[in-house]
Amino acid sequence: MTSRVRIALLIGLAGVVLVTLVMAPMLMSTFPAFLGAGGGAADCVDDTFKVTNVSDTAQSDIPRDYLELYKKWGKKTGVQWTVLAAVGKRETDHGRSNLPGVKGGTNYAGAAGPMQFLVSTWGGKAKIKIPSKFNGYASDGDEDGWADVYNPADAILGAAKMLKRNGAPGDLTRALFVYNHAMWYVEQVLQIARRYAVDGTLEVPPEADPACDPPLVDAAPTEVVKKIMEYALAQRGKPYVWGGTGPHGYDCSGIIYMAYRAAGLSIPRTTFGQWPFGAKISKGKEQAGDLVFFNAGPGTSSDNPGHVGMIVSPGKMIEARCTLCGPIKVTTYRDRPNIVGYTRPLENPTVLEQLKRLGLT
Incomplete structure (x- = not known):
């Protein structure tokens, strides 16, 4: 071994x-x-x-x-x-x-x-x-x-x-x-x-054929969310990199930060900044583009979450989880322990002003 x-x-x-x-x-x-x-x-x-x-x-x-x-x-x-x-x-x-x-x-x-x-x-x-x-x-x-x-x-x-x-x-x-x-x-x-295996190794394969994926982006509630999702989903298969904001790897908040930037929007870079930034959303009301936060990682707590994923459809999120957790991928979240809550960055006043300037409201 x-x-x-x-x-x-x-x-x-x-x-x-x-x-x-x-x-x-x-x-x-x-x-x-x-x-x-x-x-x-x-x-x-x-x-x-x-x-x-x-x-x-x-x-x-x-x-x-x-x-x-x-x-x-x-x-x-x-x-x-x-x-x-x-x-x-x-x-x-x-x-x-x-x-x-x-x-x-x-x-x-x-x-x-x-x-x-x-x-x-x-x-x-x-x-x-x-x-x-x-x-x-x-x-x-x-x-x-x-x-x-x-x-x-x-x-x-x-x-x-x-x-x-x-x-x-x-x-x-x-x-x-x-x-x-x-x-x-x-x-x-x-x-x-x-x-x-031919070579005796069990390398992590690439994501399943994108043509087989559910039409996630087609169900995006707005064109802005569609742009955010397109960027995030395109990063599947890349490695987790602590502090990473691409293009070769990302951490959990880095992929979300860059996905919003791809749509012309600026949100906080870190999980600790993203948690208080978005409008709080009740469980069951979350939708694509929203964020789900977890009490996970050193120095975190039930009111100071250390891990975040971005929802892409009901019950599913895209996440960069950890170095040993495999590549960035779409996973389930409702069965995961330690969920702290959900937020909607698109309802932050600063983002609403950005959307207005971009003519997207």
């Missing part, structure tokens, strides 16, 4: 408060032998199967239909396909295991299907009509109108969504720890994933 992985694992244990979603891994007799082996929306995805960036180990071990699904949904969601495949290997040997719960029913812990979802986290039922009132990770990967936990197309998409929601591709330790609440499981999955 590299020193970088050790550091990431320690940080994942010490710095992240996790919601336990135990995924009950299935022990496979082939696993030790495998570790010792050698070898180096769907319309937006190129469905042509290409065996690229796949090690000899992966090509010989992963069934072709599963490999295609891992790569397809990895590309779609921005999660490393190798990590998806490693989860599938560790859980059920890519659906080949005959243990209880893989092809029908559940195992002793209530897990089901090739990716071993707890039925409760899938949506309460193993097979759900889509769309549905059920919450969870139930997904319709083959667009047949049903989210079937035993269907590899559905289960692999659901697993990709779960990993993405909980930290992938940047924070794989956290994402895998939530998937199965055990550090030995995290280490084993990462070891498999490296064997599936």
Whole structure:
């Protein structure tokens, strides 16, 4: 294990408060032998199967239909396909295991299907009509109108969504720890994933194909907000840089400061300045272009937030989170702890005057 992985694992244990979603891994007799082996929306995805960036180990071990699904949904969601495949290997040997719960029913812990979802986290039922009132990770990967936990197309998409929601591709330790609440499981999955990659590394991939993104900017409430969002979203994939204001990297407030500048507007540079600057917005009333603040970071408190993201749609924000948190990306915020509040910089009197001078009011 590299020193970088050790550091990431320690940080994942010490710095992240996790919601336990135990995924009950299935022990496979082939696993030790495998570790010792050698070898180096769907319309937006190129469905042509290409065996690229796949090690000899992966090509010989992963069934072709599963490999295609891992790569397809990895590309779609921005999660490393190798990590998806490693989860599938560790859980059920890519659906080949005959243990209880893989092809029908559940195992002793209530897990089901090739990716071993707890039925409760899938949506309460193993097979759900889509769309549905059920919450969870139930997904319709083959667009047949049903989210079937035993269907590899559905289960692999659901697993990709779960990993993405909980930290992938940047924070794989956290994402895998939530998937199965055990550090030995995290280490084993990462070891498999490296064997599936051609060069043995798990680099953070670029953001999912922009053509697959929801039309976020089209839903902007005003042309000004649209300009702000266009700038911010164009920075996805760039690294977090403390004190950064681009063009190669940004910190959490730096990307917001520059996004507003791109629309011709001046707001405070730092999180501590941005928090009192905007008009306070009630929870549930926030909209694209507004800011959401968190009690996170050294020297912060419930009335002095140290982290900020910019809302791009209900429940989603773009953020530059931290050096070890992966690249700038769109994440969810309503399920995050320590939210201090929301503000609307566009309602600050100084900004209103700027808009007036620019003829934008």
